[in-house]
Each structure stands twice: as structure tokens, then as C-alpha cells.
Amino acid sequence: MSIALTPDSSAMSDSPAVLRHRMVQSQLQTVAVSDAVVLDAMGAVPREAWVPARLAGLAYSDAALEIAPKRFLLAPMTLALLLQHAGLAAGQRVLVVGAATGYSAAVIAAAGAHVVALESDAALLMGGVAGMETAIGPLAEGWAAGAPYDIILFEGAIEVVPSAIASQLAASGSVAAVMHEGRVGKAMAGPLLAGRIATPAFLEVAARPLPGFAKPREFAF
Secondary structure, three states: OOOOOOOOHHHHOOOHHHHHHHHHHHHHHHHOOOOHHHHHHHHHOOHHHHOOHHHHHHOOOOOOEEEEOOEEEOOHHHHHHHHHHHOOOOOOEEEEEOOOOOHHHHHHHHOOOEEEEEEOOHHHOOOOOOOEEEEEOOHHHOOHHHOOEEEEEEEEEEOOOOHHHHOOEEEEEEEEEEEEEOOEEEEEEEOEEOOEEOOOOOEEOOOOEOOOOOOOOOOOO
């Protein structure tokens, strides 16, 4: 069953700053997001400015937002947990694969990191901020020009980390992604080993697939 999201009329009367503060308190801190770098960055970036106007009333909902057909922003809780477990810090170089509107990249830039927002569809990107570089190209190829990266974040659930992207991770870097295994999404962040994130999943979450990162299907005879 799918549930259509509709704006909360009581929440719409509150200012975006109030809604953002409430998001940090009720969606992030209640699920053990405690890293001040992540909390401050999430609390500083106006999410309503990074979603299409038709979704502005849903900007602070605890859900993935479909900003274009089959393209979604991660839910705030999922994004915050991935960044916390990846160890986001000022001065790092970060790649966001499938950056969509650029919201996640703007959060990372607000934390003082330098971030490359990689998108295959330039029309999705809604701007840029200091510390944020936009790049247009095939998502599965990553962005070698900015490598190596301390963190590579996927804006959507994936089944595999392509070798081209894996080669762009710094030796001590972390990949942060929701890995789809069957119908289950597992939030993971850590180093790669043989093309897979080498640390255990820290939470099962719902996340929509990022197109282009499914495992090759085997033929059945």
C-alpha cells in the first residue's frame, strides 16, 4: 500500500526555521543522531529552498521526497545517520552521487566540507553554495576529477558500488549508502572491501532506488 503525503495544515502555519528546528529535535535526535557537525548543518540549511515549489509544504516531513520521476531525496533521518556514521567533518572532500536538487550537498558544505554534487540531469540541480561544486555526467562513473574523496554518499538506495566509483575513494575513506538486499534497505557507512562496504549495517531503512545501481541480473535457462 502506498500512502500519499499531504502537507500538515498545523505545521504549515509555523515558520521554516521552526519546522527545521523541530525536524532536528524530533526526527534526528530521537534516533541517536548526536554529532554536532551533522546536527548543526541539518539545522542550518533551509530544506524548503532545495525542493520543487509543489513540495515546499512537505520539506520537513520524515520521508523521501520524489522530486522527479524515480528520483528522490533521502529522508532527513536517513541522510543524517549516513553522514554521522561516515564521520563527516570540516575540510573533507565528499562526492554525492545522484545529488538531485543538491540538498544533501548543501548540508555537507554547511559542515565545512568541500563537496562535489554529481548529477546526470542538470535540470534537477537547484543551485549551489560556497564549498559546493556541481558536476554533470553519468552517475555510475563518479567524478574522477575531484578524487580522492573522504566520503562518497549515494542519494538513494543501491545494490552495487561500481568499480569506477570505488577507485575514487581515499584509502581511509568511507562510502555511505542504503544497500538494497531484496526488499530490505540497510543503511551502511564504512570502507570498501572487494567493492562492498566492509562494516555491518547500522539500521534497516526505507529508501527508494537510485537508478543505475542494480546488480546485473543472471539469466535463467
